[in-house]
Amino acid sequence: MSVLLRVENATMRFGGLVALNDVSFSIDKGSVLAVIGPNGAGKSTLFNVVTGVYRPTSGKVVFDGADITGKPSYEVVERGIGRTFQSSRLFSDLSVLDNVIIGMHTRTTTGVLDALFRPGKSRREMAACVEKAEALLKSGSGDLFEQRYRPAGALAQADRRRLEIARALASEPKLLLLDEPSVGMDETETQALIADIVRLRDVHLELSVILIEHDMQVVEAFPDHVMCIDYGSRIAEGDFAAVRANPRVQEAYLGKAAAHA
Amino acid sequence: MHAPASSVAPGTGQAIAFTVLSQLAGAAFLYFVLKAEGGWQIVGLLALLGAGFYLLERLPWITDYAMASMARVPLVTFATAAVVVLGFPFVVGSNTYVLHLLIVAQLYAVLALALNFQLGSANIPNFATGASYGIGAYVSALLAINFGLSFWLTLPLAALAATLFGFVIGIPSMRTRDTYLALVTIAFGVVVQQLLNNFDWTGGPNGLVGIPAPSLFGHSFADPLVVFGWKLPSQANFYYLSAALVVVAIITAHRLHGSRIGLAWNALRADEIAAKAQGINVAWYKVLAFAVDAFLAAFAGTIYAFYVSYISPDNFTFLVSVTIMTMVIVGGMDNIFGVIVGAFLLTILPEKLRAFADYRLLFFGVVIIGFLMIRPQGLFPQRMRRYGGEP
Numbered sequence: 263m264s265v266l267l268r269v270e271n272a273t274m275r276f277g278g279l280v281a282l283n284d285v286s287f288s289i290d291k292g293s294v295l296a297v298i299g300p301n302g303a304g305k306s307t308l309f310n311v312v313t314g315v316y317r318p319t320s321g322k323v324v325f326d327g328a329d330i331t332g333k334p335s336y337e338v339v340e341r342g343i344g345r346t347f348q349s350s351r352l353f354s355d356l357s358v359l360d361n362v363i364i365g366m367h368t369r370t371t372t373g374v375l376d377a378l379f380r381p382g383k384s385r386r387e388m389a390a391c392v393e394k395a396e397a398l399l400k401s402g403s404g405d406l407f408e409q410r411y412r413p414a415g416a417l418a419q420a421d422r423r424r425l426e427i428a429r430a431l432a433s434e435p436k437l438l439l440l441d442e443p444s445v446g447m448d449e450t451e452t453q454a455l456i457a458d459i460v461r462l463r464d465v466h467l468e469l470s471v472i473l474i475e476h477d478m479q480v481v482e483a484f485p486d487h488v489m490c491i492d493y494g495s496r497i498a499e500g501d502f503a504a505v506r507a508n509p510r511v512q513e514a515y516l517g518k519a520a521a522h523a
Numbered sequence: 524m525h526a527p528a529s530s531v532a533p534g535t536g537q538a539i540a541f542t543v544l545s546q547l548a549g550a551a552f553l554y555f556v557l558k559a560e561g562g563w564q565i566v567g568l569l570a571l572l573g574a575g576f577y578l579l580e581r582l583p584w585i586t587d588y589a590m591a592s593m594a595r596v597p598l599v600t601f602a603t604a605a606v607v608v609l610g611f612p613f614v615v616g617s618n619t620y621v622l623h624l625l626i627v628a629q630l631y632a633v634l635a636l637a638l639n640f641q642l643g644s645a646n647i648p649n650f651a652t653g654a655s656y657g658i659g660a661y662v663s664a665l666l667a668i669n670f671g672l673s674f675w676l677t678l679p680l681a682a683l684a685a686t687l688f689g690f691v692i693g694i695p696s697m698r699t700r701d702t703y704l705a706l707v708t709i710a711f712g713v714v715v716q717q718l719l720n721n722f723d724w725t726g727g728p729n730g731l732v733g734i735p736a737p738s739l740f741g742h743s744f745a746d747p748l749v750v751f752g753w754k755l756p757s758q759a760n761f762y763y764l765s766a767a768l769v770v771v772a773i774i775t776a777h778r779l780h781g782s783r784i785g786l787a788w789n790a791l792r793a794d795e796i797a798a799k800a801q802g803i804n805v806a807w808y809k810v811l812a813f814a815v816d817a818f819l820a821a822f823a824g825t826i827y828a829f830y831v832s833y834i835s836p837d838n839f840t841f842l843v844s845v846t847i848m849t850m851v852i853v854g855g856m857d858n859i860f861g862v863i864v865g866a867f868l869l870t871i872l873p874e875k876l877r878a879f880a881d882y883r884l885l886f887f888g889v890v891i892i893g894f895l896m897i898r899p900q901g902l903f904p905q906r907m908r909r910y911g912g913e914p
Contacts, residue, residue: 313800339802351797353790357907363783364790368802370783374811377782378775384782391783392910411907433802 266291266470267312267343267437272321274307274494281307282318283494289437294463294471294484298505299491300514305474306348308491309439313345314338326436340368344435346426348442348474354415358406358425361414362395363388365432398428401461403454419446427458437470438462444477456483490514538592542600545589550607554614556871557621562878569890576897590906608766612759622758624871626830629765630823632866635850636772636859637819640779641812642848643857643905644788648705649813650844651692652820654715657839658685659821660828661719664731667829674737674829682821688715689817693810700795712841719836730835737764737829744829761830768826769863772819776859779815781908788812789857853891854902861903868894868902 265288274282282304289295297305310316312323317332324330330338344365353361370391372384399407404424409417414425423443430438440459444452456479463469475481481488485502492514498505505511533541552568559565579585593600615621634656641647662684663677672680692711696704719725726732736745744760779785790798791805799805828834846869854865872890876883894902 315796315799334804335799336802336804339800345800347797347800351794351800353793353797355793355905356786356789359910360786360789360908364786364798364801364803367783367787367790372783374779374784374815377778377784381778384778388782388910411909413907429801 264291265289266326267472268322268324269308269312270322270324272308272311272318272323274304274311274316275319280494282311284321285491285494285496286321287489287496287499289470289472289487291436291470292463292468293487294459294473295487295489296473296475296481296484296502297489297491298475298481298511303491303514304494305491306441307494309345309441309472309474312338313343313439336368339433339435342434342436343439344430344433344437345439346423346430346441346443348445350422350426352414352417352422352425352429355413357411358399358414358417359392359395359410361425361429362398362432363391365429366391366394368433395428395432398431402428402458403451420448420451423447423455424458431462436468437472439472439474441474442476443473444475444480452477452479456480459484533588533592533595535595538595539599541589541592542596543603546600546603546607550611553867554611556875557615557624559875560878565875565878573893573897576894576902580898586903609763612755612762613753617756619756619758622756622762624874626758626761626765628867628870629762629769630827631847631850631870632769632863633765633772633823634820634847635854635862635866636769636776637816637823638847639776639851639857639859639862640788640815642851643855643862644780644785644792645809645812646792647696647809647812648701648848649692649708649816650705650841650848651708651712651715652816652847653839653841653843654712655685655688655817655820656824656827656843657715657719657834657836658688658817659824660834660839661725661731661824662821663825664734664828664834665724667734668731674825675739678822678825681825682818685817685821685824686814689814690810692817693813696809696813697806709841712844716836716839716841719839726835728836730833730837731828732833734828734832734834736832761826765823765826765830768822771822773859773863775815775819780857780859784808784811849891852901853894855898855904856901857905858901858903861901864902 268288270286272282272285273280285308287295297308299305307316311318314330314333314335314337322329322331325341325343328341330341353364356364370387372387377384396407396410399410402424404421406421406424406428409421414422417425423446427440427443444455447455459471460483463471473480473484482502488500488502488505489496490498490505490508490511492510497510497514498508552572556568559568611625612622634652638649638652641649659681663674663681666672666677666680667674692708695707699707720728736743738744744764745757747757748755748759787798787803787808790801790803791808795805827838850865850869851862852865853869854863855861873883873887876886879886898904
């Protein structure tokens with residue numbers, strides 16, 4: 263297995279606050295990494311450092327053999343990292359379909375001059391996008407396809423999460439970053455989400471996924487590689503059973519007294 | 524009439540009847556507004572318009588029905604529109620004042636469509652459209668006066684110069700947002716107007732005089748236009764020229780809106796961080812919106828300069844930019860038809876309200892606020908893209 267993403271000694275400081283403290287890890291092609299940790303531990307900051315929203319104070323991000331540290335996020339997407347946001351950031355006044363088509367921005371090429379003087383080319387590209395987007399909406403759980411002409415802002419919470427994933431997949435990523443995809447989902451919807459991720463990996467054998475999760479059901483479904491972060495530092499890494507048994511992890515989640523009880 | 528279903532599908536016959544009749548009715552309404560004299564006639568027509576928009580707001584299926592009808596018989600729609608636009612001067616006859624109003628309204632429609640790329644599609648508050656308009660007018664006028672270039676040559680050159688200006692304002696705009704961006708554009712607009720006022724080679728406050736009338740195939744635009752024995756006043760030349768420019772602007776707007784560029788603008792309007800996460804180079808797309816805006820505004824400026832043959836810095840003040848912005852907001856952000864309606868309404872209304880003498884501007888404000896109360900999203904709000912799917 264070859265390494266797809268390697269983060270080396272990433273540190274992110276905001277003034278006096280250390281959001282990430284010397285975090286290193288790597289993920290192989292075609293594997294899933296689950297990142298857990300209490301609220302405010304630095305998990306989302308880690309995503310923001312990887313996707314170029316923040317430039318790390320120090321450290322390095324290497325993706326697919328290239329150093330992408332501090333590269334602007336639009337370039338990072340083009341290289342093959344798609345992501346979702348913890349508080350879903352959909353284009354709420356646009357239709358579900360448009361949201362997915364916008365996700366294909368890096369895989370389409372029409373420029374202003376093409377749009378103006380070669381309308382046929384532009385229209386064909388859009389038609390192909392519509393077809394691909396509809397296929398993506400059909401492939402996940404839920405009935406997003408039936409709702410494709412509704413404004414994204416009108417969707418129910420679970421559908422919003424699903425749409426974010428569909429939009430991230432539209433960029434044909436090699437690495438998919440999911441920031442708490444199960445937030446706001448009930449039991450059935452969470453199971454459907456797990457099935458979606460499993461199916462996705464069956465179809466795209468090369469696809470790697472990094473999951474930030476609080477729901478241990480989801481983490482348990484992808485138990486091979488789990489990392490726990492607390493106060494910006496990596497405190498444990500390994501398979502799910504090992505991480506769960508780690509006293510520092512228990513301390514982070516339950517507090518010192520409870521962990522030693 | 525039975526309760527309308529949410530999906531209204533007109534038959535072909537119905538669709539043809541609807542598109543033809545609705546466009547003729549719209550043209551007739553415009554004609555009556557232009558011809559109306561005296562306060563009461565205007566008030567009556569405005570009340571009728573207000574009632575119409577009230578119905579549209581209350582019964583949204585009317586809009587759906589209209590869109591479905593026009594989409595069903597596009598050729599009939601375009602043919603009717605062409606007949607209405609081409610025939611209008613013949614109906615107006617020798618009334619040069621009405622023709623003048625129509626020319627100005629059409630030029631403002633182009634300016635509003637230009638600004639719509641920014642304000643409507645990308646939510647960039649640009650208060651410098653008036654400046655781009657002025658740059659277009661001055662560059663073409665200077666080229667024509669000093670170098671004897673023909674109108675047709677100055678048209679693209681002025682547009683290029685204004686596009687460069689658009690890039691120049693666009694670059695600081697990459698670093699600022701919202702209110703601060705608005706301030707940057709206001710500053711640019713004021714600077715341009717002051718420069719035009721203070722330079723010697725722009726004629727200073729006196730402006731430029733004696734811009735030669737354009738000609739086409741030996742026909743000078745200063746001469747009356749004779750078509751099949753009908754003699755139209757010379758303004759008709761510029762009426763058709765500006766109508767052609769409106770068509771160009773509509774096609775430009777339509778093609779960009781329907782492409783991935785329009786989508787990228789809409790994305791950054793909704794959420795810049797999410798737009799970046801989709802691979803959209805937000806800074807570049809903002810600059811692009813400035814450039815496209817300036818390009819189209821310069822076309823309007825060139826036609827304006829050659830039409831009135833005399834321009835001065837007073838034609839391109841900050842107030843012009845504010846007016847254009849109001850047109851986009853009142854007409855409907857990111858809706859091509861709405862923006863054009865907004866431009867016509869805001870050009871023609873103040874002229875027609877002269878009957879109210881000193882209360883003109885007060886009445887104008889009241890009317891605009893009234894329309895926005897009836898249609899808070901603008902007269903014709905933005906619509907979802909359909910991609911040939913059922914509504």
